Amino acid sequence: MMLKSNRIMQICNACKGFSTSLLLRNRHSYLLLKNSQLQKNEVECVHRSPFFVSLQRACYCSVVDMSQADRVYHAAKRATRKKKSKDAAFKDKMFDVMAYSTADKYNLLTLREKLKEQGLYGYVPLPSDMSEEALHVESLYGVEEEPRGIFFFKDGATVFWNTPQVERSSVLKFLRRHQEKPYDEDLVYEEYDRMHYVYQIGSSQLNGDEILLRQVVDKTDLNTQRLEKYAFSNALALSVSLSIWEAMLDQYVESIEFILQDLKDGKNIKMTERDVLRKAGHLLTLRHLINLRSDLLDPPDAYWDREDLESIYIKTCQYLDIARRTRVMNEKLNHCTELMTMLQELLKDKHHTRLEWMIIILIMIEVRLYLKLIIPLRDGRAKNDHSIRSNIKDGMVM
Template sequence: MGTEKAAKEDDPGMIFFFREGAVVFWNVEEKSMKNIMHVLEQHEIQPYEVALVHWENEEINYRIGEGQSKLHKGEILLNSELDSDEVVLQKFAFSNALCLSVKLAIWESLLDNFVESIQSIPEILKSGRKVKLSHADVMQKIGELFALRHRINLSSDLLITPDFYWDREKLEELYDKTCQFLNINRRVKVMNEKLQHCMDLTDLMRNHLNEKHTLRLEWMIVILITIEVLFELARVVF
């Protein structure tokens, strides 16, 4: 959508809203940005922490000039000869990549918090101490990991180029270049490696708890057999 509250007069203000829960502003004055964010906050579903939202954002400078539109040395150049429709599409391509980067940054923060919550477990296991987690706690941890992995690899566009760009090669090039600049592919790879390590650790905890449960059942069976034998001996003797 457009806005009359542009920060600079040489380019109309523009705002892109994405289903991932991100919004990208182009040449919008700060007061208008804050007002729009305030309106969006009233319609949030399962919002993230305010500090996290303000911390995990992306900013890229842009200018309008001669030559093909591109991202060069951390700055976006928009071709001054483009018509209004082409400008909107190119801004959308850049915004799309920025949106993915912000969403990925949020998930990176969530994963870091998860890693912090389980980082003491390897040392506890190494020292032979008891892990103070129930089977339900471990299953909850596994569920959190699977949910995060599903969002990253299945329900987002982080691993594939969206269908929108299949017949728009120029826009796809702008989108891909911006994704490369923001290191999205490498960050996704690192996140999946961290997720795999966390999955291995939670599987280890689950197996450990299952073994303890199995051992407890075996001892109960041994005790019951022993009691039965004692009753039989008592009946024979007395």
């Protein structure tokens, strides 16, 4: 029994040393990968295998039964690490594309100058007809092979390619100094569009919610890939701007629901003519943004002589359901416009009725004054005339 106990203690001591060595290696690898995780935001520690956990539990027991130790060891040995499936390996190569709409408009000239002063992003030239509508930059300091790029569109939308959340928040905060008529911050972070992209050999295309981006082989492919990124980003920017306008219209509809309830209950309208004009102005602004200033109805002019980019843009817009959403929003705007027109007519009728009553009251006042002042005066004059005539007659008789 003594020999068996000594044998057990020797095995435990040996296992303790082995597990300590493995634990140090595990901790060193974990620190290295943790440092890499701070840079890449996607690396996870993979060295915490069930074998180490089971071995450590077995080694720190003071007294163990030999058969039980054998069972624990063999059970730990059988617990092998799971192999990654092809789908998991495929997902590791996927990158995010995030689109936000933060304001009504960007000042691209000052934005480009300030980004150049910071020295964190490099300007990527675009064709002249595209550079008037958007600004493309890429990060000068890469933490991985895949570059991080950003598209700033003049209409107030920003599209991030392979950009982590912390960097996105920093850029959106930086944009506040270079935008006009900013949107509500909570609304900006709530209404966003997200897609994924992977690389493939051949031309870029859209597959469901995944962007299959062409693999760069030479400089020509790089320039073509950037133009294709622009087409995808343009559609995403348009979609996220439409999402903001949809949310604004929903808020508008909620703000006028009490009017419909008052009309239904036969109550008086609790809005002045000035309030109705302000509400109508909001509707006209949304209608102007959707139908006149944006490209929701027709593709931009930049794609007229670039059929491949136009195809990417149109297919992405179709996937994002932009045409149907635009049609639905215009129908909602029409209903709201009809309501505002009806309110204006009711207020005008009410105003006309008020004027008519004022005229009637003035006429009544005039009649009363006439009855109270003019008629007695007239009667007094008649009496005076009668007395004068009587006096004249008396004088003639005498």
